[in-house]
Structures are given as structure tokens and as C-alpha cells.
Amino acid sequence: MSFSRARLAAVALLVAGATAVAVPAQAAGGHRALSRFDDGSFESPKVPANSFTELTAGQSIGPWRVTSGSVDLIGAGFWQAAEGDQSVDLNGSNTGAVAQTFTTVPGATYSVTYALAGNPAAAPAVKTGRVLVDGQDFQDFSFDITGKTPAAMGYVGRQLSFVAQGASTTLTFASTTTGAAGPVVDDVQVKECKPCCG
Template identity: 45%
Template sequence: MRYILALTAAGAALALPAGANAAAFVNGSFESGVAPGTYTTVAGGDSSSITGWTATGNSVDYIGSYWQAQDGGRSIDLNGNAQGGIEQTFDTVAGTLYNVTFWLAGNTDGAPVTKSVLVGATGNAGQLFTFDSSSFDKTNMGWAQYTYNFVAQGASTTLSFGSQDAGAYGAALDNVSLLTGGGVPEPATWGLMILGFGGIGAVMRRRRDARASIA
């Protein structure tokens, strides 16, 4: 029985996808980066001002003290001078399901009242999320949590948040987190599992043969 348990444990360990407990994803609450002061506008293509993230589209506003963050002291307005977004590329395991949670609010300084954000990941369909900012202000942003799921298509994935609103008053984004959610096994993983089960079967056959010889 000890041999069977050992083989089972070894097979299970081999079958677990690398990085099953976490992904190489950083700065989900935007606390690391240049000091934004009240706020600072980050132009599209800038990959150094907000650690780990690249601004896309026209620009985003990197918010400091301008309004209440959901987590820590910083957040993002996905519209800087005009429609923008942010994205981050990180290591993933192909075939693994990932769960992205994030918080949205809205810049209440101007229209539209309902802010729209398209969230996407490499090789996966994007999903549109909206936030109604009509009842809130800078001291009470009304942050709400949302979830987006994707299955990694390769060894790296780009996660993106893109404003769908024109103008300078977009959705606010904060506290993005990434967890694995029990992915679809890769072909290599299935192979390791089959090898493990084959080893268990071989041990059981040898033990039966040994008992038959003694009898």
C-alpha cells in the first residue's frame, strides 16, 4: 500500500500545472509607479509610469488623491484626455482557467453617466462591463466588484481593460486580482496522469503475483 500511495502522490504532483496557485501578475492595485499627485495623465504606449502596465489608446489618468481609491491610495481613470485603456502581459499555463476580479466606479465630473469597459484576454472573447455613476461622487465612488474569466491559450497572456466611452470622463478601475480556477488539463498533463496510473497498476499486478507464488 505504501508503494501505491507514493506513486499516487508522485503522479498527482506531476499532473499539477506549473503555477497552479498563482500567476506572474503584478501591481493590481496600481500602488507602484510614478507619484501621481492629484492625478497624472499617462499617454498611450507608456509602459513605465504604472509598474507592470502599459497605457493604450489615447491616454489614461493615473489617479492619486483626486478621488477615493477602492484599495490603497491609487486607481485609474480609463479616459485621460480621451478614450484609453491599460493592459498587462504575464505568464500563464495553456489550457488553464483564470479568474480576474476587479473593481469599477466612474469619473463623475462629466458624461456619460454610465461608463463602459471592455475586458479581454489573448485568444478569448472580450466582455463588456458597465457602471452607473449617477449616485456617487469623489468621496463616495460606489466601487463595485466584477469578474472576468478566461482560458489561457499559451505561455503568456495579455489582459486588457479598454474604455468604450468618448471624452475625458471614463470608468475608474482598481484592485485587479488574478487567480487560477481549475484549468482544463493540457495533453502533457494527461500523459503524466496516465503514466502514474500505469505505474500503480504495475505495482498491484506484482503484488498479486507475489501472493499467488507464496500460496
């Protein structure tokens, strides 16, 4: 496929909020929690420019791990990133998911923000997926690729918050779209809320 290499300088993020309370963490599959959430822009490892790498369940993208199916790690210039150079298509050759486990303070509230788009190369027009916290569905999402292009992906911002129940928490982004062109995620940020955080 041939894609334009042009990139937009700025991305307008629209915020849609959702709040829920996490249940105790389930088994993390032997993965140690990071001391803090890291690499929310999927910048490591670097993928050759204008290309992508498919990763399957059990493989890692820096601190993230592919927990099911397959995903594509998109390199610089292949299409527009929301932040940095790289992003993740949650569908590789099939429906996939990525997760990261990091340390948390039990009882503390955390805010999660992320940029959402969709692979514009193929149907379906509406890409769907969900965000899970410790295995529990916290937010379903959808993105319509109509009118979007590799140079203008149309990223939108999404937000949710959770109350940590344990010393570590696992955050998962999972596609619910069939096929090889799924929702695209980038610029994931996790911050502990102070008393004023809403």
C-alpha cells in the same frame, strides 16, 4: 476641480460572473511577460497626493502599459480608491486602454476580479468599457455615476474567467466612453483556478 478628501473605510463589492475561452495569444508588441500578474491596484509609480498624471499610448504604469489613447493615474486622496491609494481612469484626455502580459499555464483556468466605478466629474452618466483577453472581448461593462461622489465612488465587483491558450496571456481594460471622464478600474486580481473553481 475641487474634490472631497474623505474616504470610505470599506467598499462593498457585488460580483457579476462571466466565463469564456481565450483564443491563442496575439503578438504582445515586444513586451515580455511577467512571471506573474502584478500591481493590480496601480500603486506604482506613485502620483503626488490629491492629483493625477495623464499617460499616453506607449507609456507604462508599473507592469501595465497604455496601449491606446490616454488614461489618468489617480493619486491618493483625489478620489476614493477600492484598494490601496491609487486607481486608473481609463479616459485621460480621450478614450484609452491599459494591458498587462503575464505568464500562464496552457490549459489552466484563471479567474479575473476587479473593482469598477466611474469618474463622477463629468458626463456621460453611464461609463462603458470592456475587458479583453489576448485581444478578444471577454466582458463588456458599464457603470452609472448618478449619485456618486469622489468620497463615495460606489465601486462594484466584476469577475470573469478564461482558459489560457499559451505560455503568456495579455489582459486589457479598454474604455468605450468618449470624452475625458471614463470608467475607473482598481483592485485587479488574477488567480489560477483549482479544480473546484467555478
